[in-house]
Every structure is written in C-alpha cells, then in structure tokens.
Amino acid sequence: MALGPACWAEARQRLQRLLGGAEGALRDNSQLQRSVLHPEAEVAMQLPAIIGDYTDFYASRQHATNVGALFRGPGNELQPNWLHLPVGYHGRASSIFASASSRDNTWVTRPIVQQAGEQAMFGLVLLNDWSARDIQAWEYVPLGPFNGKNWISPWVITLDALQPFLTPAPPQDPPMLPYLHDPQRLTYDVSLSVDILPKNGHTAARVTTSNLKHL
Known part of the structure; x- marks a missing residue:
C-alpha cells in the first residue's frame, strides 16, 4: 500500500495471472498450493x-x-x-x-467515561x-x-511544563452528567495576547488579551 499505484497494479496483475486457469505455475504445483493457499476458516483479518x-x-x-x-x-x-x-x-x-469473525473476540468497546x-x-x-x-x-x-x-x-508544551500553572476551572452550570463529572476540574493560568503586524509595517497593534483559565 505504501509503494504507490505502479506496485498496486503489478501485484494485482500477478495475482490474477497466478490464480487464473491459463497459468500453470501455481495450478500444476500442489506443494506450492499447500504453502500459499489457506482455508478461510484458518486465517484472521488484519489491519494493514x-x-x-x-x-x-x-x-x-x-x-x-x-x-x-x-x-x-x-x-x-x-x-x-x-x-x-x-x-x-x-x-x-x-x-x-x-x-x-466467529473465531475471535475482537469487539469495539464504546467508552462511557473520560479517565x-x-x-x-x-x-x-x-x-x-x-x-x-x-x-x-x-x-x-x-x-x-x-x-x-x-x-x-x-x-508543543509538555504537561510537566504546565504543572506550575494549574488552577481551578470555572464552575459548570448546569452540572455535567455523572459520566462527565470530574471531581478535580483544573485548567491552566496562562496569559495570552495577540498582536498583529501588518505587511511591511513596523508597529504591531494588540487586538486582544485573555487567559486559558477561562476555558
């Protein structure tokens, strides 16, 4: 899959040729058949x-x-x-x-809580x-x-680097459903500001200030 369209086409054409009735390399070689052909019940699907x-x-x-x-x-x-x-x-x-498949227990478990x-x-x-x-x-x-x-x-700022800035998060009203309730709701006290410097300009204009603690 990672090798691109030329390889995809070559692999498909080769499989069609080897598995077709006109090609004898696999059709007439029972030992080769036993090594490359497997009953469906004995193989498992993979995620490629x-x-x-x-x-x-x-x-x-x-x-x-x-x-x-x-x-x-x-x-x-x-x-x-x-x-x-x-x-x-x-x-x-x-x-x-x-x-x-009927032979395995691969099931998707839907999460019921963030943890x-x-x-x-x-x-x-x-x-x-x-x-x-x-x-x-x-x-x-x-x-x-x-x-x-x-x-x-x-x-990317690591969570360890943000530890000194932990602060209580704002209250939630109405309260969250039980499965979303977090007894320790924390956010980060980090000041933010945005300056815009126009193209070819020399002086930036501050357009907003805020803080992550409001999230």
Missing part, C-alpha cells in the same frame, strides 16, 4: 494501515434532502452551498479494528481559531468547517 483521521462527506442528495426536511422543514431541505462544493467535516478515527487523560497526552498546542470566515461561512453548513479552519501552533 494506521488510520489516524477521516473526512465525512455529505455525498447523497437524497440523504441531504431527507435530513434537511427533518431539521428545517419542507422547502428548505438543501442549503445553498450543497450543489456547489463537497460538504464535509474532518475528524479523528479512534476505534478501528478488523472485522470480528486517565493526562497519562495519554504528551503535551498541548495552541490552536489558532481565527477562521477564514469568507470560506467558513460558505462551506460549514451543515456539518462544520472543512478547509476554513486549518491552523495549529508548531510548539
């Missing part, structure tokens, strides 16, 4: 790729129309952008396994949520921004 993310496209007009009628009523089924661009949103993939998050996180980055609004306003309906929000800081 690392799948880190995905893009979900709103691809069927009938589906979009039916959902739009449920959400917005007859006459407003399709949003204006639907016929002009591929509507989609980008997300991460977490629980992907090869299909479970031990700090043990799984190397660090944090700042996400620049300054969107390309002219793009986002057109493409986000109804699933969310697709290409209008794609910026992230290259600097």
Whole structure:
C-alpha cells in the first residue's frame, strides 16, 4: 500500500495471472498450493494501515434532502452551498479494528467515561481559531468547517511544563452528567495576547488579551 499505484497494479496483475486457469505455475504445483493457499476458516483479518483521521462527506442528495426536511422543514431541505462544493467535516478515527469473525473476540468497546487523560497526552498546542470566515461561512453548513479552519501552533508544551500553572476551572452550570463529572476540574493560568503586524509595517497593534483559565 505504501509503494504507490505502479506496485498496486503489478501485484494485482500477478495475482490474477497466478490464480487464473491459463497459468500453470501455481495450478500444476500442489506443494506450492499447500504453502500459499489457506482455508478461510484458518486465517484472521488484519489491519494493514494506521488510520489516524477521516473526512465525512455529505455525498447523497437524497440523504441531504431527507435530513434537511427533518431539521428545517419542507422547502428548505438543501442549503445553498450543497450543489456547489463537497460538504464535509474532518475528524479523528479512534476505534478501528478488523472485522470480528466467529473465531475471535475482537469487539469495539464504546467508552462511557473520560479517565486517565493526562497519562495519554504528551503535551498541548495552541490552536489558532481565527477562521477564514469568507470560506467558513460558505462551506460549514451543515456539518462544520472543512478547509476554513486549518491552523495549529508548531510548539508543543509538555504537561510537566504546565504543572506550575494549574488552577481551578470555572464552575459548570448546569452540572455535567455523572459520566462527565470530574471531581478535580483544573485548567491552566496562562496569559495570552495577540498582536498583529501588518505587511511591511513596523508597529504591531494588540487586538486582544485573555487567559486559558477561562476555558
């Protein structure tokens, strides 16, 4: 899969040739057959790729129309952008396994609580949520921004480095459902400011100040 289209085509053509009736290399060699052909009941599915993310496209007009009628009523089924661009949103993939067979116990367990998050996180980055609004306003309906929000800081701050800045998080009202309740709700006391330096400019203008403790 990693070697590209030329190798994919070569592998497919070779398999078709070896498994076809006109080719005798495998057809007439019983010893070779025993070493390369295996009963389906004796093999297990594998996951041949690392799948880190995905893009979900709103691809069927009938589906979009039916959902739009449920959400917005007859006459407003399709949003204006639907016929002009591929509507989609980008997300991460977490629980992907090869299909479970009758011989194994590979099942996807749906999580019911967030726990031990700090043990799984190397660090944090700042996400620049300054969107390309002219793009986002057109493409986000109804699933969310697709290409209008794609910026992230290259600097990763480890959780150890942030320990001295821990502070209680703001209260949540109404309270979270029990499975989301965290008895130790903490965030970070880190001041933030944003300056804009215009192209060819010499003086930056400060446009906002804030603090992570408000999250």
